[in-house]
Amino acid sequence: MSDVIVYSIVSLSLLGVLAALILYIIAQKFKVIEDPRIDLVEQELPGANCGGCAMPGCRAFAEQLVKADDISDLNCPVATNENMAAIAKILGKEIAEKEPLVAVVRCNGTPEFRPKTNHYDGASECSIAHSLYVGESGCPSGCLGLGDCVRVCNFDAIHMDEKTGLPVVIDDKCTACNACVVACPRDIIELRKKNKKDRKIFVSCINEEKGGVARKNCKVACIGCGRCVKECPFEAITLENNLAYIDPFKCRLCRKCAPVCPTNAILEINFPPRKEKKEKEGTPAGEK
Amino acid sequence: MSKLITVSPSPHMHGKDNVKKLMYWVILALLPAFLVSVIFFGIGALIVTAVSIVACVGFEYLIQKYLMKVKPTISDGSAAVTGLLLAFNLPTNIPVWIILIGALVAIGVGKMSFGGLGNNPFNPALVGRVFLLISFPVQMTSWPEPVVSRTQYADAVTGPTPLAIIKEGISDGIPVSELMGQIPGYFDLFIGRMHGSMGEIGALALIIGGIILLARKVITWHIPVSILATIFVFTGILWGANPEANADPIFHILTGGVLLGAIFMATDYATSPMTPKGMWIYGIGIGIITVVIRIWGAYPEGVSFAILIMNAFVPILNKYIKPKRFGEEVQNG
Amino acid sequence: MNQAKNFTKGFVRENPVFILMLGLCPALGTTTSAFNGFGMGMATLFVVLMSNIVVSIFKDFIPNKVRIPSYIVIIASFVTITDLVMEAFMGALHAELGLFIPLIVVNCFVLGRAEAFASKNTLFSSVVDGVGMGLAFTMALTMLGASRELLGANAIFGLQLIEGDGMLVFILAPGAFIALGYLIALMNKLKKD
Amino acid sequence: MLKTFPKGGIHPAEYKITAGKPIEVLPVPKTAIIPVSQHLGAPSTPVVKKGDTVKAGQLIAKSSAFVSANIHSSVSGKVVKIDNVTDTSGYRKTSVIIEVEGDEWDEKIDTGKTLKKEFGLSGEEIIKKTEEAGIVGLGGATFPSHIKLSVPKGKKAEVLIINGAECEPYLTSDHRLMLEKGDELMVGTKLLMKALGVEKAMIGIENNKPDAVEHLTSLAVNYKGISVHPLKVMYPQGAEKQLIKSLINREVPSGGLPIDVGTVVHNVGTAVAVYEAVQKNKPLVERLVTISGKSLKNPGNFMVRIGTPVSELIEAAGGLPEDTGKVINGGPMMGKALNTIEVPVTKGTSGILVFPENESKREEVQNCIRCARCVSICPMALEPYLLKAASERGMWEIVENDKALDCMECGSCSYICPSRLPLLDYIRLGKSNVSRIIRSRKQ
Amino acid sequence: MVLTLFVVTLVASTSLALIYEVTKEPIRLAALERKNNAIMQVVPEFNNMPNEEEFTIEVPGGELVLYPARMDGELVGVAIETFTRRGYSGTIELMVGLLPDGTIHGIEVLRHAETPGLGDKIETDKSDFYKQFVGRNPGDFTMKLRQDNGEIDGITATTITSRAYCEAVQLAYDVFIEKGDLK
Amino acid sequence: MEYIVIVIGAVLVNNIVLAQFLGLCPLFGVSSKISTAAGMGGAVLFVMTVASIVTYLLSNFLLEPFNLMYLQTITYILVISSLVQMVEIILKKVSPPLYQALGIFLPLMTTNCAILGVAILVFQQDLTLLQGVVFAIAHSIGFTLAIILLAGIREHMDLLDIPKGMKGNPIIMVTAGLLALAFMGFAGIV
Numbered sequence A: 001m002s003d004v005i006v007y008s009i010v011s012l013s014l015l016g017v018l019a020a021l022i023l024y025i026i027a028q029k030f031k032v033i034e035d036p037r038i039d040l041v042e043q044e045l046p047g048a049n050c051g052g053c054a055m056p057g058c059r060a061f062a063e064q065l066v067k068a069d070d071i072s073d074l075n076c077p078v079a080t081n082e083n084m085a086a087i088a089k090i091l092g093k094e095i096a097e098k099e100p101l102v103a104v105v106r107c108n109g110t111p112e113f114r115p116k117t118n119h120y121d122g123a124s125e126c127s128i129a130h131s132l133y134v135g136e137s138g139c140p141s142g143c144l145g146l147g148d149c150v151r152v153c154n155f156d157a158i159h160m161d162e163k164t165g166l167p168v169v170i171d172d173k174c175t176a177c178n179a180c181v182v183a184c185p186r187d188i189i190e191l192r193k194k195n196k197k198d199r200k201i202f203v204s205c206i207n208e209e210k211g212g213v214a215r216k217n218c219k220v221a222c223i224g225c226g227r228c229v230k231e232c233p234f235e236a237i238t239l240e241n242n243l244a245y246i247d248p249f250k251c252r253l254c255r256k257c258a259p260v261c262p263t264n265a266i267l268e269i270n271f272p273p274r275k276e277k278k279e280k281e282g283t284p285a286g287e288k
Numbered sequence B: 001m002s003k004l005i006t007v008s009p010s011p012h013m014h015g016k017d018n019v020k021k022l023m024y025w026v027i028l029a030l031l032p033a034f035l036v037s038v039i040f041f042g043i044g045a046l047i048v049t050a051v052s053i054v055a056c057v058g059f060e061y062l063i064q065k066y067l068m069k070v071k072p073t074i075s076d077g078s079a080a081v082t083g084l085l086l087a088f089n090l091p092t093n094i095p096v097w098i099i100l101i102g103a104l105v106a107i108g109v110g111k112m113s114f115g116g117l118g119n120n121p122f123n124p125a126l127v128g129r130v131f132l133l134i135s136f137p138v139q140m141t142s143w144p145e146p147v148v149s150r151t152q153y154a155d156a157v158t159g160p161t162p163l164a165i166i167k168e169g170i171s172d173g174i175p176v177s178e179l180m181g182q183i184p185g186y187f188d189l190f191i192g193r194m195h196g197s198m199g200e201i202g203a204l205a206l207i208i209g210g211i212i213l214l215a216r217k218v219i220t221w222h223i224p225v226s227i228l229a230t231i232f233v234f235t236g237i238l239w240g241a242n243p244e245a246n247a248d249p250i251f252h253i254l255t256g257g258v259l260l261g262a263i264f265m266a267t268d269y270a271t272s273p274m275t276p277k278g279m280w281i282y283g284i285g286i287g288i289i290t291v292v293i294r295i296w297g298a299y300p301e302g303v304s305f306a307i308l309i310m311n312a313f314v315p316i317l318n319k320y321i322k323p324k325r326f327g328e329e330v331q332n333g
Numbered sequence C: 001m002n003q004a005k006n007f008t009k010g011f012v013r014e015n016p017v018f019i020l021m022l023g024l025c026p027a028l029g030t031t032t033s034a035f036n037g038f039g040m041g042m043a044t045l046f047v048v049l050m051s052n053i054v055v056s057i058f059k060d061f062i063p064n065k066v067r068i069p070s071y072i073v074i075i076a077s078f079v080t081i082t083d084l085v086m087e088a089f090m091g092a093l094h095a096e097l098g099l100f101i102p103l104i105v106v107n108c109f110v111l112g113r114a115e116a117f118a119s120k121n122t123l124f125s126s127v128v129d130g131v132g133m134g135l136a137f138t139m140a141l142t143m144l145g146a147s148r149e150l151l152g153a154n155a156i157f158g159l160q161l162i163e164g165d166g167m168l169v170f171i172l173a174p175g176a177f178i179a180l181g182y183l184i185a186l187m188n189k190l191k192k193d
Numbered sequence D: 001m002l003k004t005f006p007k008g009g010i011h012p013a014e015y016k017i018t019a020g021k022p023i024e025v026l027p028v029p030k031t032a033i034i035p036v037s038q039h040l041g042a043p044s045t046p047v048v049k050k051g052d053t054v055k056a057g058q059l060i061a062k063s064s065a066f067v068s069a070n071i072h073s074s075v076s077g078k079v080v081k082i083d084n085v086t087d088t089s090g091y092r093k094t095s096v097i098i099e100v101e102g103d104e105w106d107e108k109i110d111t112g113k114t115l116k117k118e119f120g121l122s123g124e125e126i127i128k129k130t131e132e133a134g135i136v137g138l139g140g141a142t143f144p145s146h147i148k149l150s151v152p153k154g155k156k157a158e159v160l161i162i163n164g165a166e167c168e169p170y171l172t173s174d175h176r177l178m179l180e181k182g183d184e185l186m187v188g189t190k191l192l193m194k195a196l197g198v199e200k201a202m203i204g205i206e207n208n209k210p211d212a213v214e215h216l217t218s219l220a221v222n223y224k225g226i227s228v229h230p231l232k233v234m235y236p237q238g239a240e241k242q243l244i245k246s247l248i249n250r251e252v253p254s255g256g257l258p259i260d261v262g263t264v265v266h267n268v269g270t271a272v273a274v275y276e277a278v279q280k281n282k283p284l285v286e287r288l289v290t291i292s293g294k295s296l297k298n299p300g301n302f303m304v305r306i307g308t309p310v311s312e313l314i315e316a317a318g319g320l321p322e323d324t325g326k327v328i329n330g331g332p333m334m335g336k337a338l339n340t341i342e343v344p345v346t347k348g349t350s351g352i353l354v355f356p357e358n359e360s361k362r363e364e365v366q367n368c369i370r371c372a373r374c375v376s377i378c379p380m381a382l383e384p385y386l387l388k389a390a391s392e393r394g395m396w397e398i399v400e401n402d403k404a405l406d407c408m409e410c411g412s413c414s415y416i417c418p419s420r421l422p423l424l425d426y427i428r429l430g431k432s433n434v435s436r437i438i439r440s441r442k443q
Numbered sequence E: 001m002v003l004t005l006f007v008v009t010l011v012a013s014t015s016l017a018l019i020y021e022v023t024k025e026p027i028r029l030a031a032l033e034r035k036n037n038a039i040m041q042v043v044p045e046f047n048n049m050p051n052e053e054e055f056t057i058e059v060p061g062g063e064l065v066l067y068p069a070r071m072d073g074e075l076v077g078v079a080i081e082t083f084t085r086r087g088y089s090g091t092i093e094l095m096v097g098l099l100p101d102g103t104i105h106g107i108e109v110l111r112h113a114e115t116p117g118l119g120d121k122i123e124t125d126k127s128d129f130y131k132q133f134v135g136r137n138p139g140d141f142t143m144k145l146r147q148d149n150g151e152i153d154g155i156t157a158t159t160i161t162s163r164a165y166c167e168a169v170q171l172a173y174d175v176f177i178e179k180g181d182l183k
Numbered sequence F: 001m002e003y004i005v006i007v008i009g010a011v012l013v014n015n016i017v018l019a020q021f022l023g024l025c026p027l028f029g030v031s032s033k034i035s036t037a038a039g040m041g042g043a044v045l046f047v048m049t050v051a052s053i054v055t056y057l058l059s060n061f062l063l064e065p066f067n068l069m070y071l072q073t074i075t076y077i078l079v080i081s082s083l084v085q086m087v088e089i090i091l092k093k094v095s096p097p098l099y100q101a102l103g104i105f106l107p108l109m110t111t112n113c114a115i116l117g118v119a120i121l122v123f124q125q126d127l128t129l130l131q132g133v134v135f136a137i138a139h140s141i142g143f144t145l146a147i148i149l150l151a152g153i154r155e156h157m158d159l160l161d162i163p164k165g166m167k168g169n170p171i172i173m174v175t176a177g178l179l180a181l182a183f184m185g186f187a188g189i190v
C-alpha cells in the first residue's frame, strides 16, 4: 500500500470523526429548545435546502409549516406528495372532513329581468362600482357583473356568462375556498351545502327592499311575500327584512317552494324537468 | 331621455396629453438629428431607420397578435420610438439582417416579454443595441466615413470613432495633444461631421431636440442635466490632473452617445426613476459609469451600458426614495 | 409506484432544470455547446445513479442525525471518482467543464434525489429514478447547449450549419440566462398541453 | 408672485360660463324630498310623521350623534311620506317627502333683506345657533360646522381662513356669493371669528375672480381683522390643506386637522349661512347652486330650496339638452355623477353640471408608462401609480405605508395621466380597504 | 453517530484512494501525451524524447520550458512552451516550434480563457490566424499587428488577444535566440 | 492596488453569478424580496469568508504537503457543511436576532456552488491568505449586489402584468440575462 492511501484514509477519517465530534459537542452545548415538531417535519422534508419553497432553507420552511394554520399552499418543489402527506399528518393539519360546500351566486338579474338604467364607465371592479352607487340597474343588492369574484378564484371555478352578465360557478372545480365570497362587495355569493348531483334550490336574490321597490328594479327579485315560507314542509325557509332565505341544511330538496314564488326568485338547478309545467322563466341561461 | 346616462367616479375631466402625443413629440424631436445623419451618411441612414422602425413595429404587432393574443397597440407610437432610437444606435452600413435581429431582441426580449409598454425594466432600444454589440462586434464597430450626400449603402471606407482613436492612442501612450490632430475639430464634432453611430453624431441637432422635449414638458431636466454635469465634472477632474493622458470634458460630452443617451434614452419613462431625487442619483450613476467604462473599460463608449446598469437600480431607487409627503415633516412658521 | 412513470417524470413534469430550477449553475455554466452539456449531464447522471444506489442500500444503517453529512460524503466520493476518471480518459472534456465537475457535489438536485427518493425507496426504484432523473437532466443540458450552440455559433454538436459566427451573446453569460428563460417558457407550455 | 402651495397641482380649463350670471331664485318645488342624511356623519332622526304639516324652517329631523346635523324643512306643506328615496349618493336613503302648500315660514325667522351688522352674542351662543340651524360645510365636505367651531381643549385657533378659492372648473356659486352677498359674508366671518376667539381672518380667492377680490378688499376695510388674498390659479387651491399652506405657510400634518396648526377653514357659503342663522334665525334650508354645461340653454346660479329635484333645476336652466351624456353633482373634478336626475338638491350640492355625450365617456386605458406625471402633480406628494397598482393587486401593506389615506381625492392624478388610468378609482378602493384593516387592527 | 460517520468516511477514503492509485498513471500519461502531441505538431520529425531533455528558462513573470527535438542526435527544432499574461482574459499558453535557425515551424495553443467566438480564434482549428507565422523567421519581419506597424493581420475585433499572441511568440523567439545554444 | 483589482474584478467584471454562474440556485430562490435578498447576501459574505480561510489552511497545511489534493472536493465539502452547521447552532443560541437575520439562510450554504466554488478558486489561483480573504469578500459582495438588483426588479414586477407564458421563472431568467448583458459593459476594466 502506498503512502498516499494511508494518508488519505487517516486524514479523511479523522476529519470526518473530528467534524462529527465537534458538531456533537457544540450541539449539546448550544442546545436551543424548540418545537419538536419542527425537527420531525424537517426530517420529512427532502433537506435539499434548495430555496425552491421561497424560504431560506428546509428548516425555515419546516418552521413555517409548523406555524402556519393552513399548509395547503406551502409547497416544496423537491418533496413528493407522500412527503407532504406525512407532514400534514405530523401536524394534524389536514382539513377535517367537512360537509362539502359549493359557491352559489344569489342573483338572477339578467338584463331581461333587470333593465339597465344607466351606463357605468369607471374602473372595471365590482368593489369600485359598489362604493360609487347602486349600479347599472336600480337594484342596490344586485350583481354588478364586473367579475371581482372571477378574478380571485384560483381554480378557474367561476366565470362570467357573456349573455346574462352574471357569474357562473362550475361545481366540480369549486373547492369552497371562500375567496369569491370575501371578494364580492355585495355579499351575493354564499357557500351552500353541496347536494347530490349538484342539485341546488335557493332564493336567488338578496335584495332587502320592500317588494314594490325591489320588483320595480328587477322582475325576479324576492318581494318578501312569504308564500314559500308557508309552503315549505320542513321549516327550512325564513323571512327577514323582506327577504326569504332557504337554510341549505334544513332543505330537503322537495321543490315545493319554487312553483309558488310569484317572481320566480327561487331557482332549482340540476333537477329533472317537472312533468306538468313547462320550462320556468326564471332559470338563467347559464345554469340550465 | 332615451339614452342611458353615464356614471363614473370623479374626476370627469381629463388632460389633453396622451401616450400617443408624447411619443410623436419624441419622434419629432429626433428629426433634426435624423436630418444630420441623412446629410452625412446619406442613403444608409434612410435604410437603417426605415428597416428598424418597420421591424420594431412589425414585431410588436406580430407578438401582440399571435403570441400574447391581445389587441395590438402599435399605434401608440412607442414601438416606433424604440425603432428610431435603435436605428440611431447603429452604424449606417450595418447589414439589414442584423437590424432585424436587433429589433426582435429589443421588442421581443426587451419589451414584450415583460408585458409591453411601460413594464420593461430595461431600455428596449439599448437592450437591442448592446445585444448586437456583443453578438456582432465586427459589424457594430465599423463606421462609414461621414461624407455629404452619399448614395450607396455598404460603403467600403470605414473608420474608428473619435473616442476609439483617443482610447487606442492613450493606451499606446501617445499624448492627447497629438491625438487631437487625428480627429475632427470641435466645430465638426458639434455639427456632426464624424464617424459614429447614425444618431449620435449631431450634437447641435440633439440639443435642439432636447429643447423641444423640455419645452413640451415631455421630459424634465433632471436626468439630462445630472448626466451631463457628472460627465463634465468627472472627466474635467481627470483632464485637470493629466491633460496629456485624458481628453477634455467638452470632447467627452460631444462625442459618442452622451447627448443622445442623456436626452432621449436615459429619460425613457419606463426605465427611469419617478422622483426628482431618484433621477439625480440615476443620472449621476450613469455619468460615473460612462466615464469609468470609457477610461478604464474595454469599450471606448459606455453610455449604453451605463444606462442599462442604472436601469437595474431604478426599482430600488423607486422603492427607497419617496417624495417628501405633504405634512410628513412639519416645519411650520 | 409505477416504474414507467417514475422513469419519465423528470423529463417534463418534474424536470430538474426547467421546472424545479435546481442545479442551475452547471446547467448554465457548462452548456456553451451541445456536447459539453451532454458531457456534464452524463457526469451528473453517473453521480446521481451511484449515490442513489448506495443510499438506498444503506439507508437503514445510517442514523438520522448524520444522514446529511453521510450522504454528502457518499456523493462527494462519486464526484471525485468522476473527476479522476474523466481527467484520465477524457482530458479535453474535463478541461472544458473545469470547476463544474467538483461542483456536482453541491448540486442540490443530486442531494435532493438521495434525500427525497433513494432514502425512502427500494433499490430498483432508486435506480430507475436515478437514471430517469439523470437522463432528464442530461436532456435539459443538451437542449440548452444545443440551442446556445445553434444561436451562438451556427453549429450543432460541432457541426457547422452556416458559415461564420452566430450571435456571440449566446455563448456568453447573458445569452445563457436568456436562452434558458425562453426554454423554460416553452417547457411550461408543453407541461400544460 | 401670487401665493400658492409649493408642490403639485394642475390647471384644467376653467369653463366658468356662469361667472357673469347674477343669482336667480328658483321657484319653490311642488314636492320637496328632504333626505335625513345630508352631511358627513350619522343620519338624523326624523321628528315629524306622515300627515304632519310643517312650515319652512321648521325642524324635521334631529341630530342623532356627535357628528350629525339638524335638518329643517325648506318648504311649507304636508308630510306625505317618510320613505327611502334615491339621493345624490346613488343609494336609497330615508327622506321626508313634503307636498308643498304655499310658502309659509317659521315665525322666528327674519326673511327680510336688510343687513344686520351688529351682534352681542358670545362665542358659545354663536356655536349653539350654528348647531341648531343645522349648518354644515358648504364647500363640499358637508362636515357639521359647529364641531369645527368648537376648538378642542389644548388647541388654540390663531387665524380663521375663509375659502373663496372655488378652484373647480365650471362652478361659480361662491364667486357670485362673494359679489352679491359681500357684506353678509363679512358679518358671517366676524361671527365665526368671535366663535373661534380669533382676531384675524384671511379670505383666499383664486385670481381668476379679480372682481370678487376687488369687491371684498374694498369691503374689508370696514371689518377689523379681515384681509383678502388673491391666490394663483391652480387646482386644488381650495383644498383645505393646500389653502392653509398657501396662505399661512403651515403644513397640516398627515392625519391631522387644521386646528393642529392653529387654523380653521370655512367656505364662503358657510360664512353666509352662519350670518343668516345667527342674525336672522334662518336655518340652512336653501343654498346657491351653479347649473352649468356647454350645451345648456340657460346656465346660471340659482338659489335653490333644499329638497328640490335636480330635474326641476335643469328645467329652469333650459331643460336637459339632447346630447346629455352625464349629469354631475358638484364640480367636474370632485363631483359625483348621478344615475338619475330625479334626486333632490341637498346641503352639499354646489353645482349641477350637464356634460354632453362626447365628454362623458372615459378614453381607452393603456399600461402605465411610468411617466411620473402623477407623482409630480400630486399635491399631497403621493405616488398614485404605485397606489393604484398595489390596490389593484390587493397589496394593502404598500397602500397603507405609502400613505394612501393622505389622498384627498382631488383627482389631479387621474386628470393628468396620459395613459388614462383610473388612478383615483383604485386609490379610493385602497383607502377603503386600508381603513377597514386599520379599524379591525384596533379592535 | 460518530461511528457511522467514521465508517462512511473510512469506506469513502479507502475507495477513493484506490481509485486515485488506479487513475494516477493514466492522468499523468494523458497530460504527457497532450504535451507530446503538441510538441509533435510544432517541430519536424524527431526520434529522441524531447520531454526527457526539457529544461526551463526563467523570464520575468514565469518560466519557459524548452523541449529540444533531435533526429538521430541532430537538433531539428525546439518546442518552446511560452506564455503571456496579457490575453483578454488572463494567461495564454502556447507551444511554439522553432527550427534551429529561428524560423517558426508551428504553433499550438495549450491553454487560454479567451472569449469563445472571439479570442478563441487563435486556436489552430478555429482560424488561419496562426498560419501568418508559420514558415517565417521573426528575425526577418516585424511580428506585430498592422495597427502597431507590424505585418500581422489581427483577428477582427480581437486586437488584445492577437497582440498578446504575437508577444508570446516573440518571447519564445527571444529566449531561443538568447539562450538557445542547444547543440 | 492589487486588492482593488481583485475587488473590482470580482464585483463588477467577473461577477460570480452574472458572469461565472456560481450560486444560481439561491440567486433565483431567495430573490423575491429585497430584504431576504440582503439577508442572503450577508450570510454568503460570512460563510464564504470563513470557509475560504478554513479551506485555505486545510489545503496548504494538510492536503498539499501530503499530496492529497485529489481529496479537495470531499474534504472541502465536509468542512463547509460542518462549519455551516456549527455556526448555525452557535448563532441560534448566542444571538437569536442575528440568527433571524442571517442564520436562517445558513442551511442554504452547503448546497451553494458559490461557497465551494470560491474556496476552490482561491486555491487554484494561488492566492495568499489575505488575497484569498479579499477575494472571498469581494465575490460575496458581487453576489449580494446581483441578488439585490434582481430582487428589486422582481418586487417591481409584482406590480405589473407579466404575460402568462413568461410569468414566474422564465421572466426572472430573462431579467437575469439582461442584467448580465448590462454588466458586460464592465468588461476589460481590470
Ligand SMILES: Cc1cc2nc3c(=O)[nH]c(=O)nc-3n(C[C@H](O)[C@H](O)[C@H](O)COP(=O)(O)O)c2cc1C
Pocket (backbone or CB within 6 Å): D040, D137, D139, D140, D141, D142, D143, D147, D148, D149, D239, D240, D241, D257, D258, D259, D264
Ligand atoms: C372624522 C372627522 C372629524 C373632524 N373633526 C374636526 C374637528 O374636531 N375640528 C375641526 O375643526 N374640523 C374637524 N373636521 C373637519 C375637517 O377639518 C374638514 O374641514 C372637513 O373634513 C372638510 O374638509 P375637506 O372638504 O377639505 O375634505 C373633521 C372631519 C372629519 C372627517
Ligand SMILES: Cc1cc2nc3c(=O)[nH]c(=O)nc-3n(C[C@H](O)[C@H](O)[C@H](O)COP(=O)(O)O)c2cc1C
Pocket (backbone or CB within 6 Å): D136, D137, D138, D139, D140, D141, D142, D143, D145, D163, D164, D165, D166, D167, D168, D236, D237, D238, D239, D240, D241, D265, D266, D267, D268, D270, D271, D334, D408, D409, D410
Ligand atoms: C380637492 C379639493 C378641492 C376643494 N376645493 C374647494 C373650493 O374650491 N372651495 C371651497 O370652499 N372648498 C373646497 N374644498 C373643501 C375644503 O377643503 C374645505 O373642506 C372647506 O373649505 C371647508 O369649509 P366648509 O366646512 O365650510 O365647507 C376642496 C376640497 C378638496 C379636497
Ligand SMILES: Cc1cc2nc3c(=O)[nH]c(=O)nc-3n(C[C@H](O)[C@H](O)[C@H](O)COP(=O)(O)O)c2cc1C
Pocket (backbone or CB within 6 Å): B134, B137, B141, B298, B299, C172, E088, E089, E114, E115, E116, E118, E119, E120, E155, E156, E157, E158, E159, E160, E161, E162, F184, F187
Ligand atoms: C464579452 C467580450 C469579450 C471579448 N473578448 C475578447 C477577446 O477574447 N479578445 C480580445 O482581444 N478582445 C475581446 N473583447 C474586446 C473587444 O472586442 C475590443 O473591442 C477589441 O479587443 C479591440 O477592438 P478591435 O480589435 O476592433 O480594435 C471582448 C469584449 C467583450 C465585450
Ligand SMILES: Cc1cc2nc3c(=O)[nH]c(=O)nc-3n(C[C@H](O)[C@H](O)[C@H](O)CO)c2cc1C
Pocket (backbone or CB within 6 Å): B022, B023, B026, B078, B079, B081, B082, B083, B085, B111, B116, B117, B118, B119, B120, B123, B124, B125, B126, B218, B219, B264, B265, B266, B267, B268, B269, B270, B271, D369
Ligand atoms: C421621452 C421618451 C424617451 C424614450 N426613450 C426610449 C428609449 O430610449 N428606448 C426605447 O426603446 N424607447 C424609448 N421610448 C419609447 C417608449 O417609452 C419605450 O418603448 C418604453 O420603454 C416601452 O415600455 C421613449 C419614450 C419617451 C416618451
Ligand code: SF4
Pocket (backbone or CB within 6 Å): A102, A103, A152, A153, A154, A155, A156, A157, A158, A169, A173, A174, A175, A176, A177, A178, A179, A180, A181
Ligand atoms: S373562489 Fe373558491 S369558493 Fe369561489 S368559486 Fe372559486 S373555488 Fe369556489
Ligand code: SF4
Pocket (backbone or CB within 6 Å): A105, A126, A142, A143, A144, A145, A146, A147, A148, A149, A150, A167, A183, A184, A185, A186, A187, A188, A189
Ligand atoms: S357576484 Fe359580486 S363579485 Fe361577482 S360579479 Fe357579481 S357583484 Fe361582482
Ligand code: SF4
Pocket (backbone or CB within 6 Å): D367, D368, D369, D370, D371, D372, D373, D374, D375, D384, D385, D416, D417, D418, D419, D420, D421, D423
Ligand atoms: S401619470 Fe399615468 S402613466 Fe404616468 S406614471 Fe402616473 S399612472 Fe403611470
Ligand code: SF4
Pocket (backbone or CB within 6 Å): D377, D378, D379, D380, D381, D382, D383, D384, D406, D407, D408, D409, D410, D411, D412, D413, D414, D424, D427
Ligand atoms: S387624488 Fe389623491 S393621489 Fe391623486 S393627485 Fe389627488 S391627492 Fe394625489
Ligand code: FES
Pocket (backbone or CB within 6 Å): C022, C023, C024, C025, C026, C106, C107, C108, F022, F023, F024, F025, F026, F111, F112, F113, F114
Ligand atoms: S447548482 Fe449552483 S447553487 Fe445550485
